[in-house]
Amino acid sequence: MRASAICCSLDPVALDALSRLGRKIHVLAGQTLVWEGDESILVGNVLAGMLKLSTVTGDGREQIVGIVYPSDFIGRPFGRDSHHSVTALTDASLCVFGRSAFDRFAHEHGEVEHALLARTLVELDRARHWMLLLGRKSACERVASLILEMSARLNAEQEIALPLSRQQMADVLGLTIETVSRSLTKLKHAGIISLPGTRRLTIDAPDKLKRIADG
Amino acid sequence: MRASAICCSLDPVALDALSRLGRKIHVLAGQTLVWEGDESILVGNVLAGMLKLSTVTGDGREQIVGIVYPSDFIGRPFGRDSHHSVTALTDASLCVFGRSAFDRFAHEHGEVEHALLARTLVELDRARHWMLLLGRKSACERVASLILEMSARLNAEQEIALPLSRQQMADVLGLTIETVSRSLTKLKHAGIISLPGTRRLTIDAPDKLKRIADG
């Protein structure tokens, strides 16, 4: 927790106070921490594992609106309710705070608000960039973009251990599972990637992949 | 400017200092203030008029990733470069600051950072909500959602003076101009809206429109 970005700028006394507010929790893959529309009670940051942020339409179509990696922040400070669900994709551990206590603490410690603002601005840039993908890119371009994004955020070598199932990839990309699968095999047949296993992937031609991803 | 949310919590001395940093500018419809990828030099808030935030793919497909209304904040504090262009949709006037000067000021005035954080969190929620639309909704559902959103943000009565051309609506919704037009006429024939003119629209059956928009 000491290494996480939200508290890294605090002096020892404040850090101690903050750590008294928080507690460490573990969740299993598939568990949902926060439900869309619920009151926002928890905030915190991820120590290990990955989670998804998702929303659904009235008739149940799901869209993943964000993927949360270790050291990322989750939850909605300064707001009544959460606009999306938070669900563990893998087993995960987090350091969480009660929202109102965290809000008060942040309000008294400008460094925390500053760090949170910096992160939120980065997340907003990322979300808007993803809107380009969802609004304007073809299936193949979307899959290529996702592969590159995961590769970057997991700082993977050539081979990536995919953290997402095909269904989850589809939910991030706004596609169906079949279309994701077909796009992957198309990239495979083009010699750009290999799929040594259903959850393993290697990038064989990074430059070609980038060209496809960028449209 | 005194009414804009970024500075509304400042004491008179700080407010005076901030107003010395800023200047008021006017832009004409169509003018671009910031280009995607350029260094982020300006920040500020909108006094009157509307602007769009947009990005393009490598081959020129455009996606509008945000619409900026009066009193909204534009620009990217605390970051090297802007990830999207900022272009006026209508004639507009803004109160702008040099980014580095604003960054310094904000860093010294927690209230400003707090206000900025609150706004950024709201924008992030909005962007993620729009991702659901782009990833999972049909053309008609998207158009219905946009009509309701504009109606809400312009606090319009029954009749809305559309601030967007068909092309701009298409760029917000991730559709083509023809599909937007067809969806509008479909809603018109269903008796849900009327189109008294090309830039005027009335909502005749708000409940039905909501049901369609929510999927």
Next chain:
DNA sequence: CGGTGGGTTGAGAACTATCAAATCGAGTGG
């Protein structure tokens, strides 16, 4: 009165979704 730019409408092509079947893979129990 003809041009111009935005908007609408139509026909066909392209892409993605849907439905169905085949295949693969990991875990299970014999």
Next chain:
DNA sequence: CCACTCGATTTGATAGTTCTCAACCCACCG
């Protein structure tokens, strides 16, 4: 160790939406 099973993934065939290209309409303007 091997057949078996269940869920996940891939593949195939077909249908549906949206895009593309083209024509047309209309209001506005010189």
